[in-house]
Amino acid sequence: xxxxxxxxxxxxxxxxxxxxxxxxxxxxxxxxxxxxxxxxxxxxxxxxxxxxxxxxxxxxxxxxxxxxxxxxxxxxxxxxxxxxxxxxxxxxxxxxxxxxxxxxxxxxxxxxxxxxxxxxxxxxxxxxxxxxxxxxxxxxxxxxxxxxxxxxxxxxxxxxxxxxxxxxxxxxxxxxxxxxxxxxxxxxxxxxxxxxxxxxxxxxxxxxxxxxxxxxxxxxxxxxxxxxxxxxxxxxxxxxxxxxxxxxxxxxxxxxxxxxxxxxxxxxxxxxxxxxxxxxxxxxxxxxxxxxxxxxxxxxxxxxxxxxxxxxxxxxxxxxxxxxxxxxxxxxxxxxxxxxxxxxxxxxxxxxxxxxxxxxxxxxxxxxxxxxxxxx
Numbered sequence: 001x002x003x004x005x006x007x008x009x010x011x012x013x014x015x016x017x018x019x020x021x022x023x024x025x026x027x028x029x030x031x032x033x034x035x036x037x038x039x040x041x042x043x044x045x046x047x048x049x050x051x052x053x054x055x056x057x058x059x060x061x062x063x064x065x066x067x068x069x070x071x072x073x074x075x076x077x078x079x080x081x082x083x084x085x086x087x088x089x090x091x092x093x094x095x096x097x098x099x100x101x102x103x104x105x106x107x108x109x110x111x112x113x114x115x116x117x118x119x120x121x122x123x124x125x126x127x128x129x130x131x132x133x134x135x136x137x138x139x140x141x142x143x144x145x146x147x148x149x150x151x152x153x154x155x156x157x158x159x160x161x162x163x164x165x166x167x168x169x170x171x172x173x174x175x176x177x178x179x180x181x182x183x184x185x186x187x188x189x190x191x192x193x194x195x196x197x198x199x200x201x202x203x204x205x206x207x208x209x210x211x212x213x214x215x216x217x218x219x220x221x222x223x224x225x226x227x228x229x230x231x232x233x234x235x236x237x238x239x240x241x242x243x244x245x246x247x248x249x250x251x252x253x254x255x256x257x258x259x260x261x262x263x264x265x266x267x268x269x270x271x272x273x274x275x276x277x278x279x280x281x282x283x284x285x286x287x288x289x290x291x292x293x294x295x296x297x298x299x300x301x302x303x304x305x306x307x308x309x310x311x312x313x314x315x316x317x318x319x320x321x322x323x324x325x326x327x328x329x330x331x332x333x334x335x336x337x338x339x340x341x342x343x344x345x346x347x348x349x350x351x352x353x354x355x356x357x358x359x360x361x362x363x364x365x366x367x368x369x370x371x372x373x374x375x376x
Contacts, residue, residue: 019339020054020071022047028058028067031110031117034103038062038119049131052171052334053260057122064122065101069115073338075260079168080109080116083259086161086232093157096255098123125243125254132240135282137289141297142249143239144278148301150253151237151274155267155306158232165264169194169330170338173235173261175269177329178322179226183214187329196337197329200345213357214322221318228266235261235327237274261327267306268316272323274298275316275372282356290364292371299375310376317372321360328353 029041039062048055053075055068070080084100091097098121100108110117129138138144166172169190180186184207191198234241236258243255279295281287299316302308308316328348335345359365 018054019051019341020069023054023056023067023069028056031067031112032058032060032065032119034105034110035065035101035119036104038065038101066098066120066122068118068120070117071338072111072114072116074170074334075109075116075168077107077109077111077116079166080118082163082166083262084108084118085163086158086262087259089161090154090157090256095154095157096124096253097259098255098257123243123255123257125245126247126251128244128247128251129238129240129242132238133283134236134238134240135277135280137281137291138239138278138294140249141293143244143251144294144297145301145304146251146253147237147239147242147274147278148271148298148303149305150242150256150301151234151270151298152302152305154234154256155231155270161232163232163264166262169197169326170334171260171330172263172327173233173265173269173273174263174326174330175225175265175323177326178218178319179222181222181226183218183325184210194333197333200332200336200349204349209354213325213354216361217318217321217357221315221322224315225266225268225319228268230264231267231270232262233265233267233270233273234259235263235265235270235273236277237270238277268312268319269323271298271302271308272316272319275320276323276356280359280368285359288364289359290368290371292368295368295372296375299372313376314373317369320369320372321357321365324352324356328356 023044025044028044032038032041039060042059042061044056045059046057053068053070055066058065058067087097087100091099101119101121102108103110108118166174177183177186241256241258242253243257244251245254275295275298278298279291281289299308299313331348331352332345335341335348360369
């Protein structure tokens with residue numbers, strides 16, 4: 001059953017019925033009975049509007065926890081544990097990340113029927129951008145500076161984490177295709193193990209369309225990208241995934257959230273993703289979409305903690321039109337094969353995959369890339 005009052009963020013910035021049913025009180029109570037340390041279930045206080053899973057804040061007799069539920073075709077226990085091990089590494093290195101709680105059997109990921117659950121401590125601070133939609137630009141450049149510094153801190157904490165690559169492409173921000181000397185051949189090699197994506201692409205002239213997308217950007221950037229040091233990355237560095245100390249312009253990040261897209265990539269990949277998520281109004285491209293001040297504030301904040309030289313910044317600009325490619329295809333696969341929404345799969349392919357890359361060829365897109373190159 002789906003709660004008709006619960007709405008999720010849609011791909012067009014609208015509010016839509018969710019792909020996944022909202023978590024129910026009885027369901028959460030049954031799950032939390034396996035976590036005796038957090039007390040008894042009291043009530044669900046808030047449902048997340050994020051569309052790719054179901055999540056809620058829950059009040060218990062000993063405080064609040066965050067519960068998230070995935071369909072088993074999106075996250076298996078093993079796949080979810082990959083995220084949890086990375087979180088544990090970051091916490092050990094001093095990053096402010098909420099604890100992933102263990103149940104009475106010492107599990108951080110719990111499978112019940114078709115669902116896989118995780119329970120986190122409630123994040124500290126104010127969820128200032130809780131209602132913000134992904135790709136909605138950050139309105140406060142001071143917060144962009146802090147977000148950049150915090151991302152650099154996370155990358156310092158991630159150094160030395162040498163886990164294998166994620167065991168899935170579904171809704172994970174990876175970079176194998178843009179790192180490949182021949183992305184078309186690399187994707188063709190992946191398709192036998194990605195039948196959902198193969199089924200969608202079989203109905204598209206994808207080799208020509210992907211080649212057209214890549215030609216303006218890939219050949220010059222790829223040799224330099226391929227030499228970047230490997231680093232596990234957050235993959236979705238948008239301010240809605242950060243909690244803040246207060247509501248003022250000088251607020252600091254109190255906790256980092258949502259490592260669902262994390263994977264083994266390289267540092268510039270995360271910075272480019274942060275710019276794509278926070279500095280471009282993708283839902284309003286006809287109305288001064290580029291926010292160069294936010295992009296440069298993210299870069300400046302980052303290099304206050306971790307070095308970025310002029311060559312890095314120029315490569316960052318060259319990477320930006322490509323950084324979304326692997327994840328956009330993972331969304332196509334998710335919508336086509338799992339939620340079975342051809343309309344959403346088409347949006348992911350035409351508007352996200354192709355449209356975002358094409359925008360960087362426009363006058364405004366070119367102006368943003370030049371502004372980033374000038375942030376030296």
